[in-house]
Amino acid sequence: MSLLDRGTPPDPFDVLPVVPSFTLTSDDFADGDALTKEFAHTSADGANASPHLRWSGFPAQTRGFVVTTFDPDAPTGSGFWHWLLVDIPASVTELAHGVANGDPAGLPAGSFHVRNDYGTADFGGAAPPPGDRPHRYVFAVHAVDVPSLGVDSSVTPAVVGFNLAFHTLARGVLRTTYQR
Numbered sequence: 001m002s003l004l005d006r007g008t009p010p011d012p013f014d015v016l017p018v019v020p021s022f023t024l025t026s027d028d029f030a031d032g033d034a035l036t037k038e039f040a041h042t043s044a045d046g047a048n049a050s051p052h053l054r055w056s057g058f059p060a061q062t063r064g065f066v067v068t069t070f071d072p073d074a075p076t077g078s079g080f081w082h083w084l085l086v087d088i089p090a091s092v093t094e095l096a097h098g099v100a101n102g103d104p105a106g107l108p109a110g111s112f113h114v115r116n117d118y119g120t121a122d123f124g125g126a127a128p129p130p131g132d133r134p135h136r137y138v139f140a141v142h143a144v145d146v147p148s149l150g151v152d153s154s155v156t157p158a159v160v161g162f163n164l165a166f167h168t169l170a171r172g173v174l175r176t177t178y179q180r
Helices: 157-167
Strands: 023-025 053-056 064-071 080-089 135-144 168-178
Touching: 023 135, 023 168, 053 135, 064 157, 080 157, 135 157, 157 168
Parallel strands: none
Antiparallel strands: 023 053, 064 080, 064 135, 135 168
């Protein structure tokens, strides 16, 4: 028996309020794909590049967007937040490959990162423990009913998630995996 033997946690959106969906795509991978090392954290010999994302078909009353990436399989009891980009203007429907590198100059006007579980304000790539089962990475774009989620960069990912529960109109999701 491995120290990492454990049950499978739920997909995060299975335990949150149900909302309509819209289309989320990436030029870097498709839904269900295994991530390449390009999207792995530098601590896992990866390039730590954020993926390209494009979305469409969201509700007309959308006032802004929030991007999140979550690993429910991390052996923490609470999963692991890899990316939180908040207050993206409603006019933005695409993020370029590598935009979440920590330099706020490349982000959409008015948007900002909340620290991920690595403690950095950027995209933190996949880095499951070596030998562990494949981890799921849930990339989501949340269409929200407000131009600002009403938080700042000092809040925790849980506070962002709490606010999203009350402001999400619809959600586009891509699910990927990574194992090392």
